[in-house]
Amino acid sequence: MRKLNPKKIPAISAAEKFAFLLYNMGWNLAIPLLRINSRIKDGFEQRILKKGLPGVDLWIQAASAGEAYLAWNFVKNLRFVPYLRILITSNTRQGIEILARAADDIMRSEKGKKIFISYFPFDKPAIMKKAVKEVRPKLMILLETEIWPGLMMALKKTGCRIVIINGRITLKSFNRYILWHSLFSRLSPDKIFAVSAPDAERFTLLFGKELVATMPNMKFDRLNSPLSDDENRDLNNLLPSNTPFIVLGSVRSEEEDQVQEIILHLLKRRPDIIIGLFPRHMHRIGTWEERLNHISATSVLRSKIDKTVSSGTVILWDVFGELGAAYGISTAAFVGGSLAPLGGQNFLEAVVSGVVPVVGPYWDNFAWIGDEIFEQGLVTSAANPINVIDMLEKNINKPEQRDKVRDSIGKYIKERQGGTEIVCSYVEKFLKEKNF
Structure with missing residues (x-):
C-alpha cells in the first residue's frame, strides 16, 4: 500500500x-x-x-x-x-x-x-x-x-x-x-x-x-431499498387467525417499569390479544422473563415456539432480525426508548410496514424526521404509559388501513x-x- x-x-x-x-x-x-x-x-x-x-x-x-x-x-x-x-x-x-x-x-x-x-x-x-x-x-x-x-x-x-x-x-x-x-x-x-x-x-x-x-x-x-426487506420473515404461522397482535418494539432497560405496566393493563383490558415484546438489547431477556413471571403473565420465548401461540400470551423475542416482520403483521405497535429521556428508537420501521405506531414523549433522536409525520397522523405521541395503553387499545379496535398508511409514508419518504x-x-x- x-x-x-x-x-x-x-x-x-x-x-x-x-x-x-x-x-x-x-x-x-x-x-x-x-x-x-x-x-x-x-x-x-x-x-x-x-x-x-x-x-x-x-x-x-x-x-x-x-x-x-x-x-x-x-x-x-x-x-x-x-x-x-x-x-x-x-x-x-x-x-x-x-x-x-x-x-x-x-x-x-x-x-x-x-x-x-x-x-x-x-x-x-x-x-x-x-x-x-x-x-x-x-x-x-x-x-x-x-x-x-x-x-x-x-x-x-x-x-x-x-x-x-x-x-x-x-x-x-x-x-x-x-x-x-x-x-x-x-x-x-x-x-x-x-x-x-x-x-x-x-x-x-x-x-x-x-x-x-x-x-x-x-x-x-x-x-x-431491498435492505428494508432483510427482516421480511413469515411470522403468520405463530399467531391464530384474527387475533390482535401488539408489538412493543425496541424497549430499553430504563423504561422497563413503564412497559411492564403497559403489558399488565393491556392483558387485563384485552385478554384476547398476543403481545410481541422486543427488548432493545438481548441481555435483558432474562430480566424480562423474571418480570413477566412476577406479574403472572403467560409468556414464551420466540426461539422455543413450535406451535401456534394462544391468546393472552406474551412472546418474548430472543431472536434477532424479526422486528420489521413483526411490525408487518401487527395490529398496533409501541416503539420504545421513548418513555424515558433516551431519545427514542426508530419508529419509521413500523410506519413503513403499514401500522401507525405509538411513541412516548421522548423521541428527539428522530427529530430529523420532522413534525409533519405526527401532523399527518402517521405516528402518535403519548405523554405517559396510561396514554400509551389507551392509544394502543384504540388502534386495536380501529386499525388504520395498511395500504393507506404505506402510501402516505411512501410519499413522505420519497420527498426526503x-x-x-x-x-x-x-x-x-x-x-x-x-x-x-
Missing part, C-alpha cells in the same frame, strides 16, 4: 496535553471493567487489538445496528471503484452481525470489493495509534455521531482524510465538546455532511462553516431521499482523484 504523507498539526497546547492525559487515564481505568461488561465483552480481544487489523483503502465506523444498515447501503451504492479494500467496524454484536451479512451480500455481487469486519477498537490513544498504523486508511468515514479524539488524532498524524456522513450532534454532546473547542478544532474532519440545519449549525460552531454541508438523512433511502447518492458521489470523486 502507498505511504501517506502526514499532515502537519499545530503543536498541542499544555491544556490539550493534559486533556489527552486524563482521557488516556480514563481508558486505563475503564478497560479492565469493560472486559466484564455484558455488552462489551463480545469481541474484547479485537477491541484491545490482540488480533491485528487489515490494511485497507477505506475504513467505515458504524456504531451499532442502525449505522450498520446505513454502511451496508452506502457500500452497496459505491460505484465506479473497481478494486477497493474496506474495513467496517462496529461497537456492538448486533452491528457486527449485520455487517457480516452485508459483506457476504456485497462481495457475492461485486468481486472487486474486499470487505473486512471487526469490532471498533477502544479509543485509548495508544490503542488507536496502533490501529491506524495497522489499517493505514486513505479515507475514514464516520457515520452519524462518531467523534473519537484518540482515533481522529491518530488519523490526522497519518494524513488520512476524515469525513462525517449522515452527521448528527445533540445539544448535550455539543455542550460537552465545546468545552474543549480548541482541541476539537485541531481534530476537525475534512468534511461533514449534517442531516439537519440545527446539526449543521452545531458542527459549524465546533469545526468551522467551510467544512459543513447538509444532506437528506440516509435512513430515508434505506426504507425503500437522496442522501446516499450525495455522499457516494463525494467519496467516488475523492477515490478517483487518488487513483484507486
